[in-house]
Amino acid sequence: MGMTKENAANGCDNNSGVDMIPDLYAASLSMYTKPPLVASGRHITVTRRKLLKNLEVNSTQRITSWVDSMRASSPTHPKSTHSLTEDNSSSWMLHHPSALDTFEQIIDASQGKQIVMFLDYDGTLSPIVDDPDRAFMSNKMRATVKKLARRFPTAIVSGRCRDKVYSFVRLGELYYAGSHGMDIKGPAKGSKYKKGDQAVLFQPASEFLPMIDEVNKKLIEKTKSTPGAKVENNKFCVSVHYRCVDEKEWTELAQQVRSVIKEYPKLRLTQGRKVLEIRPTIKWDKGKALEFLLESLGFANCTNVFPVYIGDDRTDEDAFKILRARGQGFGILVSKFPKDTNASYSLQEPEEVMNFLQRLVEWKRLNL
Numbered sequence: 595m596g597m598t599k600e601n602a603a604n605g606c607d608n609n610s611g612v613d614m615i616p617d618l619y620a621a622s623l624s625m626y627t628k629p630p631l632v633a634s635g636r637h638i639t640v641t642r643r644k645l646l647k648n649l650e651v652n653s654t655q656r657i658t659s660w661v662d663s664m665r666a667s668s669p670t671h672p673k674s675t676h677s678l679t680e681d682n683s684s685s686w687m688l689h690h691p692s693a694l695d696t697f698e699q700i701i702d703a704s705q706g707k708q709i710v711m712f713l714d715y716d717g718t719l720s721p722i723v724d725d726p727d728r729a730f731m732s733n734k735m736r737a738t739v740k741k742l743a744r745r746f747p748t749a750i751v752s753g754r755c756r757d758k759v760y761s762f763v764r765l766g767e768l769y770y771a772g773s774h775g776m777d778i779k780g781p782a783k784g785s786k787y788k789k790g791d792q793a794v795l796f797q798p799a800s801e802f803l804p805m806i807d808e809v810n811k812k813l814i815e816k817t818k819s820t821p822g823a824k825v826e827n828n829k830f831c832v833s834v835h836y837r838c839v840d841e842k843e844w845t846e847l848a849q850q851v852r853s854v855i856k857e858y859p860k861l862r863l864t865q866g867r868k869v870l871e872i873r874p875t876i877k878w879d880k881g882k883a884l885e886f887l888l889e890s891l892g893f894a895n896c897t898n899v900f901p902v903y904i905g906d907d908r909t910d911e912d913a914f915k916i917l918r919a920r921g922q923g924f925g926i927l928v929s930k931f932p933k934d935t936n937a938s939y940s941l942q943e944p945e946e947v948m949n950f951l952q953r954l955v956e957w958k959r960l961n962l
């Protein structure tokens with residue numbers, strides 16, 4: 595395995611997050627401990643009160659931008675960036691056509707190459723529901739993924755804790771990357787794509803476990819006064835769900851979350867579908883997990899590999915981006931609404947994902 599824990603965890607990743615507030619906050623706080631500023635031999639008088647005032651203004655702006663972003667990422671919200679006109683919507687479909695309508699074109703592009711499948715879980719294999727603990731996939735979908743994994747190397751890449759996503763999928767022959775790719779494990783049993791005898795296990799954020807645990811407890815305590823808020827421990831990251839929180843309470847919730855994570859400059863905040871996600875500032879995401887898995891499967895420097903990544907969320911964009919940059923395979927965004935995306939194709943919902951996977955299985959069966 596070329597990738598090591600050290601090179602995975604050697605810096606901050608500022609690309610995909612909503613913002614990197616804790617770092618900025620720490621920097622501004624440190625001003626209080628320094629002597630007065632001196633310029634050209636003269637003291638610049640920056641009073642403590644003024645600094646505190648600035649900090650308050652920054653903090654309010656930050657919360658406002660979080661809440662704006664929470665609104666903008668809700669497709670049915672009037673302030674959503676997805677509320678596009680019909681014209682825009684059809685132009686979006688031209689650039690991200692349905693992977694079902696263009697199935698033949700996709701197959702042509704993969705000719706002579708090994709297709710490798712990467713599947714996000716929530717919103718891709720299972721429909722989005724209010725209670726994250728009840729996001730079950732259908733038996734039909736499970737049977738389809740099982741058949742898929744018999745014909746192509748297949749990985750589940752999820753923001754959830756690996757054990758939890760496994761308890762939903764329950765297929766031992768797959769690769770699993772939980773906690774947004776920070777917890778990768780190879781097939782427990784009989785996959786013909788399993789390489790060697792050694793089980794793959796990669797956890798680039800293991801040193802963050804105690805911190806995540808602590809933050810998880812603090813977030814539960816802090817947000818318990820917000821009706822509908824739910825904190826989910828995803829092992830190497832934490833989710834704060836606001837799907838069931840009244841919009842009037844979103845600002846309050848954002849403040850509660852910020853009041854906890856501002857103490858942790860090594861954690862950052864990203865957003866998913868009605869969820870705030872708190873995770874380590876390591877250079878690791880679903881895109882890196884995809885590259886790691888390709889390497890584990892023996893396709894590191896191959897030109898004859900065709901990775902297909904299907905996902906519905908902002909965090910899946912890291913994987914779509916990698917595929918674009920590699921010029922190999924492509925991403926498929928699962929969405930009913932036009933969205934800014936690095937994916938090349940689209941599918942509207944998990945039902946369509948299942949149809950697409952079934953067609954792939956059938957095509958492979960006929961072309962063995």
Ligand SMILES: O=P(O)(O)OC[C@H]1O[C@H](O[C@H]2O[C@H](CO)[C@@H](O)[C@H](O)[C@H]2O)[C@H](O)[C@@H](O)[C@@H]1O
Pocket residue numbers: 714715716717721722723724725726727729751752753754826828833835837866867868869871907909
């Ligand atoms: O990468 P994923 O597998 O898509 O995980 C991302 C988050 O998915 C889950 O939350 C989402 O699905 C829930 C169930 O449908 C829904 O209630 C929630 O609003 C969605 O954000 C999961 O619970 C999170 O921990 C993951 O981060």
